[in-house]
Structure formats: structure tokens, C-alpha cells
Amino acid sequence: MSGLFQxxxxxxxxxxxxxxDGVPAEARAGDLLIGAILLHRRALRRFEFGPGERxxxxxMGACQDCWVTLADGRRLRACTTLVEPGMAVVTGGxxx
Numbered sequence: 001m002s003g004l005f006q007x008x009x010x011x012x013x014x015x016x017x018x019x020x021d022g023v024p025a026e027a028r029a030g031d032l033l034i035g036a037i038l039l040h041r042r043a044l045r046r047f048e049f050g051p052g053e054r055x056x057x058x059x060m061g062a063c064q065d066c067w068v069t070l071a072d073g074r075r076l077r078a079c080t081t082l083v084e085p086g087m088a089v090v091t092g093g094x095x096x
Contacts, residue, residue: 004038004041011031016036020089027083032078033079033083034066044066046091054066060080071089
């Protein structure tokens with residue numbers, strides 16, 4: 001993995017498969033979506049008001065910077081949502 005985050009210690013628990021822009025990815029049971037995405041990517045999403053990328057800010061659900069979209073159209077906070085098997089995150093290719 002070559003994302004913004006690195007796992008400092010191995011995490012036990014079953015693997016949780018999900019996708020980021022259709023690309024298979026893997027997290028561990030109990031991982032938050034923000035951490036799972038940033039293990040694989042350097043950014044979480046595009047900034048809606050300019051050309052930049054966003055990676056979350058407060059990591060506790062207060063700043064509103066971690067909203068992501070799923071393939072089914074739902075929007076959720078990546079920093080307070082656990083990864084679920086088969087989750088399909090859509091970023092439009094940001095942070096690859």
C-alpha cells in the first residue's frame with residue numbers, strides 16, 4: 001500500500017474487501033473508512049470549491065471535511081463510519 005497513512009502495528013481480525021473507484025482494496029474489521037482509504041490513497045476526495053484534494057482534518061466527525069460518496073449515492077462521514085464488506089467508494093480518481 002502506498003497511501004498517506006501507514007499501519008504502524010498489524011491489526012488482527014478478518015479482512016474486509018471494499019473498492020475505491022472500482023479498484024479492489026482491503027481493510028480490517030473495525031477499521032474506519034477514512035483510515036482504510038488513506039492506507040491506499042494519498043487523499044480522500046476532491047475539494048468541491050477548488051482544484052485541491054482533501055484528506056480529512058479533525059478525524060473525529062466535527063469538521064465535515066471527510067464526507068465521501070458511495071456508489072449507491074449515499075454520502076457519509078469517513079471518519080465515523082466503519083468499513084463494511086463490499087462498500088464501493090467513489091472518488092473520481094483522486095489520490096491515486
